[in-house]
Amino acid sequence: xxxxxxxxxxxxxxAGQEIEFYPPVDDWITNEGxxxxxxxxxxxxxxxANDDTPVLTGTATLDASSSTDxxxxxxxxxxxxxxxxxxxxxxxxxxxxxxxLAASGGQMSVVVPRAIxxxxxxxxxxxxxxxxxxxxxxxxxxxxxxxxxxFVTLASNINAFxxxxxxxxxxxxxxxxxxxxxxxxxxxxxxxxxxRQRWTTFDLCRAPLSHGVTVANIKAMFPDVVWNEWxxxxxxxxxxxxxxxxxxxxxxxxxxxxxxxxVTDPQIVNxxxxxxxxxxxxxxxxxxxxxxxxxxxxxxxxxxxGTGLRAWLQADTAGGITPxxxxxxxxxx
Numbered sequence: 015x016x017x018x019x020x021x022x023x024x025x026x027x028x029a030g031q032e033i034e035f036y037p038p039v040d041d042w043i044t045n046e047g048x049x050x051x052x053x054x055x056x057x058x059x060x061x062x063a064n065d066d067t068p069v070l071t072g073t074a075t076l077d078a079s080s081s082t083d084x085x086x087x088x089x090x091x092x093x094x095x096x097x098x099x100x101x102x103x104x105x106x107x108x109x110x111x112x113x114x115l116a117a118s119g120g121q122m123s124v125v126v127p128r129a130i131x132x133x134x135x136x137x138x139x140x141x142x143x144x145x146x147x148x149x150x151x152x153x154x155x156x157x158x159x160x161x162x163x164x165f166v167t168l169a170s171n172i173n174a175f176x177x178x179x180x181x182x183x184x185x186x187x188x189x190x191x192x193x194x195x196x197x198x199x200x201x202x203x204x205x206x207x208x209x210r211q212r213w214t215t216f217d218l219c220r221a222p223l224s225h226g227v228t229v230a231n232i233k234a235m236f237p238d239v240v241w242n243e244w245x246x247x248x249x250x251x252x253x254x255x256x257x258x259x260x261x262x263x264x265x266x267x268x269x270x271x272x273x274x275x276x277v278t279d280p281q282i283v284n285x286x287x288x289x290x291x292x293x294x295x296x297x298x299x300x301x302x303x304x305x306x307x308x309x310x311x312x313x314x315x316x317x318x319x320g321t322g323l324r325a326w327l328q329a330d331t332a333g334g335i336t337p338x339x340x341x342x343x344x345x346x347x
Contacts (some may be wrong), residue, residue, distance in 0.1 A: 060194020078103025
């Protein structure tokens with residue numbers, strides 16, 4: 015299952031990295047329709063005003079579109095299959111708009127291909143909700159652009175604050191280590207020619223926060239976990255829940271006052287992602303009615319990153335680890 019993020023981290027010095035954007039569903043799913051052309055983009059530093067000169071501008075690339083060459087929908091033998099005239103440029107895991115052109119209805123649905131077979135049809139992750147006549151449109155929704163190599167190879171573009179050697183309270187405030195992210199303004203129109211403008215953000219850092227957790231880590235705590243995966247996502251080995259656990263950890267680190275991309279401790283990160291994933295899975299399976307797994311995650315987070323910070327942190331934008339990290343000493347006052 016594809017997990018779209020409105021905030022991403024780019025790696026310093028690595029060419030060919032993309033920024034992507036999906037228009038919010040409420041922009042087009044009702045009456046306005048999907049985008050009719052690629053969006054333009056403008057990148058601003060976090061501290062810049064919207065009227066300042068952007069650091070990057072251009073026109074994005076819009077994902078490919080196609081059309082059905084046979085009917086699709088709940089009445090068909092394969093209710094998740096969409097026959098297409100051409101599958102060129104259609105990618106597994108991305109979001110598309112399937113738009114009915116039948117005179118009896120103009121329904122639209124979000125579909126995510128999970129397989130492309132024989133170059134003439136896609137199988138979607140979910141069954142289709144409506145009947146789609148021959149000639150309906152499959153419209154790409156993803157806008158993207160490649161960030162220029164000069165931008166990602168200029169060290170001064172790394173947006174991170176230096177970690178102080180003293181605690182935040184010694185400095186007289188709760189000043190975080192978070193640097194303002196870059197802001198991306200996307201400007202586009204829907205198929206009904208309605209102008210829209212949306213924003214996403216990104217960071218440029220030496221090494222984005224990452225993890226190495228798989229279902230194998232979860233088996234150590236829940237040996238038969240693979241037999242409990244839901245039918246709708248069977249075969250994905252709980253990757254959506256692991257990805258959600260990583261997103262939660264990223265959020266919690268930022269709420270603790272640190273830049274997640276400055277945490278560089280794989281043992282702690284992997285352990286916390288594992289605990290967060292188990293808590294999410296157990297809650298979804300209704301096997302954590304007392305919140306024990308959730309408590310395990312929260313306690314471990316507080317010891318490792320929260321009030322008792324022990325994770326390795328990068329000292330500054332150079333990427334080195336500082337042995338004397340800033341700690342949030344809540345009992346100072």
